[in-house]
Amino acid sequence: MTANTIPAGRDNQLRVTLPRVIHAEWIKLRSLRSNVLTFPVGAAIVLGMGIVYSFVFTNPQMVPEEALGDYDPVSMSLSGVSLAQLAFITLGVLCVTGEYSTGSIKGTFSAVPKRLPVLWAKLAVVTVTTFLAAIVSALVAFFVGQAILGGAGLRSAQIGDPGVLRALIGTAGYVAGTAFVGVCVGFLIRSTAIATTVLFAVFLILDSILGLLPLPVYSAIAPFLPSNTAASFTSLASPADRLPFWGGLAMFGVYMVGSAVAAAVVLRSRDA
Amino acid sequence: MIEIENVSKRFHDKLALADLSFTIRPGVVTGFLGPNGAGKSTTMRIILGLDHPSAGRVKVDGRSFSNAPAPLRKIGSVLDATGINPGRSAHDHLSAIAATAGIGNAQVNAALEAVGLKDVAKRRAGTFSLGMRQRLGIACALIGDPEIVILDEPVNGLDPEGVLWIRNLLKNLAAEGRTVFVSSHLMSEMALTAEHLVVIAKGKLMADTSVAAFIQSAAATSVRVRTSQPLVLANALSGGEVAITTATDDPCLLTVTGLAATEIGDRALRAKLPIHELTPVAPSLEEAFMELTRDGIEYASTLPQNGPRS
Numbered sequence A: 001m002t003a004n005t006i007p008a009g010r011d012n013q014l015r016v017t018l019p020r021v022i023h024a025e026w027i028k029l030r031s032l033r034s035n036v037l038t039f040p041v042g043a044a045i046v047l048g049m050g051i052v053y054s055f056v057f058t059n060p061q062m063v064p065e066e067a068l069g070d071y072d073p074v075s076m077s078l079s080g081v082s083l084a085q086l087a088f089i090t091l092g093v094l095c096v097t098g099e100y101s102t103g104s105i106k107g108t109f110s111a112v113p114k115r116l117p118v119l120w121a122k123l124a125v126v127t128v129t130t131f132l133a134a135i136v137s138a139l140v141a142f143f144v145g146q147a148i149l150g151g152a153g154l155r156s157a158q159i160g161d162p163g164v165l166r167a168l169i170g171t172a173g174y175v176a177g178t179a180f181v182g183v184c185v186g187f188l189i190r191s192t193a194i195a196t197t198v199l200f201a202v203f204l205i206l207d208s209i210l211g212l213l214p215l216p217v218y219s220a221i222a223p224f225l226p227s228n229t230a231a232s233f234t235s236l237a238s239p240a241d242r243l244p245f246w247g248g249l250a251m252f253g254v255y256m257v258g259s260a261v262a263a264a265v266v267l268r269s270r271d272a
Numbered sequence B: 001m002i003e004i005e006n007v008s009k010r011f012h013d014k015l016a017l018a019d020l021s022f023t024i025r026p027g028v029v030t031g032f033l034g035p036n037g038a039g040k041s042t043t044m045r046i047i048l049g050l051d052h053p054s055a056g057r058v059k060v061d062g063r064s065f066s067n068a069p070a071p072l073r074k075i076g077s078v079l080d081a082t083g084i085n086p087g088r089s090a091h092d093h094l095s096a097i098a099a100t101a102g103i104g105n106a107q108v109n110a111a112l113e114a115v116g117l118k119d120v121a122k123r124r125a126g127t128f129s130l131g132m133r134q135r136l137g138i139a140c141a142l143i144g145d146p147e148i149v150i151l152d153e154p155v156n157g158l159d160p161e162g163v164l165w166i167r168n169l170l171k172n173l174a175a176e177g178r179t180v181f182v183s184s185h186l187m188s189e190m191a192l193t194a195e196h197l198v199v200i201a202k203g204k205l206m207a208d209t210s211v212a213a214f215i216q217s218a219a220a221t222s223v224r225v226r227t228s229q230p231l232v233l234a235n236a237l238s239g240g241e242v243a244i245t246t247a248t249d250d251p252c253l254l255t256v257t258g259l260a261a262t263e264i265g266d267r268a269l270r271a272k273l274p275i276h277e278l279t280p281v282a283p284s285l286e287e288a289f290m291e292l293t294r295d296g297i298e299y300a301s302t303l304p305q306n307g308p309r310s
Helices: A018-030 A033-058 A073-077 A081-102 A104-111 A116-151 A164-189 A192-210 A215-224 A226-234 A245-269 B040-047 B090-099 B105-114 B130-142 B160-175 B187-193 B211-218 B230-237 B261-270 B285-296
Strands: B002-011 B014-024 B029-033 B055-060 B075-078 B148-152 B179-184 B196-201 B204-210 B222-226 B243-247 B250-257 B277-281
Touching: A018 A033, A018 A081, A018 A116, A018 B090, A033 A073, A033 A081, A033 A116, A073 A116, A073 A164, A081 A104, A081 A116, A081 A164, A081 A192, A104 B090, A116 A164, A116 A245, A164 A192, A164 A226, A164 A245, A192 A215, A192 A226, A215 A226, A215 A245, A226 A245, B002 B040, B014 B040, B014 B055, B014 B196, B014 B204, B029 B040, B029 B160, B029 B187, B040 B055, B040 B148, B040 B179, B075 B130, B090 B105, B090 B130, B105 B130, B130 B148, B130 B160, B148 B160, B160 B179, B160 B187, B179 B187, B187 B285, B196 B211, B196 B285, B204 B211, B204 B285, B211 B285, B222 B261, B230 B243, B230 B250, B230 B261, B261 B277
Parallel strands: B029 B179, B029 B196, B075 B148, B148 B179
Antiparallel strands: B002 B014, B002 B055, B196 B204, B222 B250, B222 B277, B243 B250
């Protein structure tokens, strides 16, 4: 009980605060090569697929003029987003499951025994970096895609057109939101393989599987699926068979908040 | 000071800890011993708040460690030296932990230098030997200048120089007034490092005592007696609680338990029997430990023990 030789008064200095935990998670994110590579790879997918789709669309042999119809030039240039989001979902999952598989989670929670700040910090770091990467690549893909469409004499959009900026920000927000859900599911499932499989299934194939249901049933469910709520706020105008802009945004927000609450509850109660 | 109060831990249908209570005091190295599967790591995980006890509670300086405002200042720990992402450098690994307490680069570099990892600080931890990982773990544990140090098997994988380094480090930390709690399955190592011992087996407390008292209490001290007339001497000594065994390869050598060496000598003199050797044998810490935990070993080998044991 005589801790007399230990310098006193450092307790306040070494207090754990949320900004400090965010700093720690930022160091972890940037110090793994696989994490860092996600950003150029994700951006390359968005830009590359946007260019390819736009070129294919401008080729009359691939898409006859009568099939052009009432297309959305913004969505056209952002075709790569649905694939690129998988890279960012994996980033969110790996930020968590990587700690469990390597055992570093013990050191993490010994330094932050309250645990929840680690969840909030990982969410903040992953969501913000993913949003920045997504908005930059979406803007570049938009300008390049519109140039290709416009150059071929097809209808294209300007950045100042109504709804364009909203769609671009919505797209980046959607990608960041899926990475956010990735972090939460990482804490819920802890296994990289199972967590990514579940999320890929939900965001990529759940819609197609439910499409096997009788049409009235499918039509009733479909607008509320996580992957389909995106259409409401990532395109120029919400499609007729989807929720309206605010409805889709709110529904996606429910998924984000719901997964974060579930992750927080499990994180508090389960053994690390 | 760490107070473990009636802690039980159940994993599904297996009781890992059964109503465990003991106190770990500052200023001394407390060795935590037990066979594999005894519950040592589980106890440490519960102290650190990584596992929730099924019953009972642990108080670290009077309250739950989860509520410590500056955890790295309260407890520095290494539960698993291999718990490092192999793709991250030693410097980045330590920096991330240090950052949670606002500890900056200068102190991180100093800590890496102190454990001898300065030259490999930028190397990926995946290339590290177990000994280097142990050193990185120690650097993480001490980065917050903690009042309490908890280490699970810290000498695992260390070379003799590293073992000596850890031994002196732990003694110095205790001498500075810190609480030092170290698990090991190397009894001989604990005999050299620890002053106090907590022994558990199958999740139950077997001993909570000083090293010296532990050795004395755990196994009866025996006396080696060599004589030219073993049968007559055995006759003169037998009776009551006295047990006498004869070495199979040396009929003149008796091992006597239950009598002090002086009493054996006196009785031999009265019976006019020649004594060629009279040696009290204190059990080693290893033997004392085996004796104490024999019934509580989770994974006992079925091979017979070496040497005579009656």
